[in-house]
Amino acid sequence: MEALFSPELKWLWSAALGLALFFPVRQLIWVLSVRRLQRRTGELPADAVRKSLKRHAGMTSLLLCLVCAAAWGSIVWTGGGP
Numbered sequence: 132m133e134a135l136f137s138p139e140l141k142w143l144w145s146a147a148l149g150l151a152l153f154f155p156v157r158q159l160i161w162v163l164s165v166r167r168l169q170r171r172t173g174e175l176p177a178d179a180v181r182k183s184l185k186r187h188a189g190m191t192s193l194l195l196c197l198v199c200a201a202a203w204g205s206i207v208w209t210g211g212g213p
Contacts, residue, residue, distance in 0.1 A: 138208045145204030152196040161188035 134140075164184045168176050176184070 141204040143206070145200040148203060149200035151197040152200065153192055156196055157185075157192040160192055161185050164188060168181035173204050 161184055165176060165181060168180070
């Protein structure tokens, strides 16, 4: 069990954290984007626009979560900065 928490596996734990954060962060970014567009136009966006916003939110959250998880893994497992 102790081998799972070794510094050699920091990338595994970083990937697990990134995956765990991806879905809630994507949903949060998507909801904020839809609400911002709804506030600007005064009506709910069409399905095609919402799907487009969902794709954009997915890419943004993927990059954000991977960078944050890698920085977290670097700080926690090596004791240093990113």
